[in-house]
Amino acid sequence: MGAHLVRRYVTETDTEPDPLKKSPFDPQLGFAERKEREMVATQEQMNLAQLPLEQRDYCAHYLIKLMKCKRDNWPNFLACKHERHDWDYCEHQDYVMRMKEYERERRLQMRKKRIEANAQAA
Amino acid sequence: MAGVGFRRWAQALSKGRGSGISALLSGCRAASGVSNDSLPGPYPKTPEEKAAAAKKYNMRVEDYEPYADNGEGFGDYPKLPDRSQHERDPWYQWDHPDLRRNWGEPMHWNFDMYIRNRVDTSPSPVSWSTMCKQLFGFIGFMLLMFYLGEKFPSYQPVAAKQYPYNDLYLERGGDPEKEAEEVKHYEI
Numbered sequence: 355m356g357a358h359l360v361r362r363y364v365t366e367t368d369t370e371p372d373p374l375k376k377s378p379f380d381p382q383l384g385f386a387e388r389k390e391r392e393m394v395a396t397q398e399q400m401n402l403a404q405l406p407l408e409q410r411d412y413c414a415h416y417l418i419k420l421m422k423c424k425r426d427n428w429p430n431f432l433a434c435k436h437e438r439h440d441w442d443y444c445e446h447q448d449y450v451m452r453m454k455e456y457e458r459e460r461r462l463q464m465r466k467k468r469i470e471a472n473a474q475a476a
Numbered sequence: 477m478a479g480v481g482f483r484r485w486a487q488a489l490s491k492g493r494g495s496g497i498s499a500l501l502s503g504c505r506a507a508s509g510v511s512n513d514s515l516p517g518p519y520p521k522t523p524e525e526k527a528a529a530a531k532k533y534n535m536r537v538e539d540y541e542p543y544a545d546n547g548e549g550f551g552d553y554p555k556l557p558d559r560s561q562h563e564r565d566p567w568y569q570w571d572h573p574d575l576r577r578n579w580g581e582p583m584h585w586n587f588d589m590y591i592r593n594r595v596d597t598s599p600s601p602v603s604w605s606t607m608c609k610q611l612f613g614f615i616g617f618m619l620l621m622f623y624l625g626e627k628f629p630s631y632q633p634v635a636a637k638q639y640p641y642n643d644l645y646l647e648r649g650g651d652p653e654k655e656a657e658e659v660k661h662y663e664i
Binding site (some may be wrong): 356358359363371373374377380390391393398400407410411412422428444448449451452453454456457458467 | 497629630631633634635636637638639640642644647648660661662663664
């Protein structure tokens, strides 16, 4: 908890990635082939559901299903556990992917630094 | 006839010196009336005048000090210390407890400012310098910490959130005629 902040500001200021900046590395670097993320809900469906911008992500189709379930079952607010869990799990997987992307970026930065160091030493 | 007599009687009554009802009724003055020798007078120059002024104001000659004679119009009114009534003993049996003043005591020039509802000159628990240091120290520290928080923000070790449709190009108000910049996201 917070080790990345120490790395970023104190110990490894040149290799720790800045999440606000765009990654300078090729997304395919290190992978044989990468599968594209699949967006299920269409723009028109998201518009009809009137989703706010922050919620129009790759889990929007689960959210729209959840909203429909809640509207159909009102006032039973305990009814949509399954749909809510589906949406939560999708968001959780999205967050784990973000963590993995951060770590990948960090390792690529350290690899780049190692290569440069070797080139200098040689 | 009776009217003339009544007029004469009223004139005779009102000719008497003095103030209020007593003047009309009997022509004599009440003891609460101010006489000329108890009013403030001109600035005292000789020691005798000073002694007389001190006696007039019920003060000791050693304590009596007039305001400077520089045309401001204080005359012989005494210069009392600028202390408000908050600083007087709350437990002593004053004649006027709310004013914390005894009868006949000389009143400060700004007495109405120094009553207990108004200006308070009592000493603060800590000195002025301590108060300044504590307040500005705290404010300065908070400003410093907010500045550091802007320079070195805290965040979770995650990459930016990924959005579909070229980072929601149309939803964020992008021009539908123009071609959006291609943004692809991959699973990991």
